[in-house]
Each structure stands twice: as C-alpha cells, then as structure tokens.
Amino acid sequence: xxxxxxxGHAAVLAVGAIRPRPTVVGGAIITRPMMRLTxxxxxxxxxxxxxxxxxxxxxxxxxxxNL
Numbered sequence: 001x002x003x004x005x006x007x008g009h010a011a012v013l014a015v016g017a018i019r020p021r022p023t024v025v026g027g028a029i030i031t032r033p034m035m036r037l038t039x040x041x042x043x044x045x046x047x048x049x050x051x052x053x054x055x056x057x058x059x060x061x062x063x064x065x066n067l
Contacts (some may be wrong), residue, residue, distance in 0.1 A: 003040050010045040014038040035062075 003014035016036035023032045037058065041051040 003038060005040050005042050009042070011039060011041045011051065014040070 003012040005012050018033050018035045020031040021034045039051050039055050
C-alpha cells in the first residue's frame with residue numbers, strides 16, 4: 001500500500017504481509033517467508049541516508065529474531 005506522511009510527522013513505515021517468495025540461495029531456487037518494508041520520509045526533517053540506515057538496522061533485527 002502507499003503510506004502517506006501526515007502533517008507534523010517526519011516519516012511513516014509501511015509493513016506488508018509475510019508471504020513465501022522464491023529466492024536464489026546457493027544456486028538453488030527455494031521459497032522463503034519475506035515481507036516488504038517501505039519507509040516514507042519528509043526530506044525536510046529526515047535525511048534519506050538516515051532513513052536507509054534505519055531500514056537496514058530494522059531488517060537485521062527482524063532477520064535475527066527467533067520467531
């Protein structure tokens with residue numbers, strides 16, 4: 001979906017559903033549970049590089065979680 005930054009907010013995080021998707025691992029195609037994260041930032045408040053670092057760290061935390 002498209003996340004809309006509301007007035008007064010610096011950013012909005014859109015989180016998609018976890019679904020099995022085909023992925024190449026070691027030359028083989030397997031399915032893995034994946035989800036889409038999208039961060040929309042107001043560039044007047046949040047620098048794009050900061051938003052990218054935030055998403056990278058969030059990805060690491062989610063991937064390392066024992067769910």
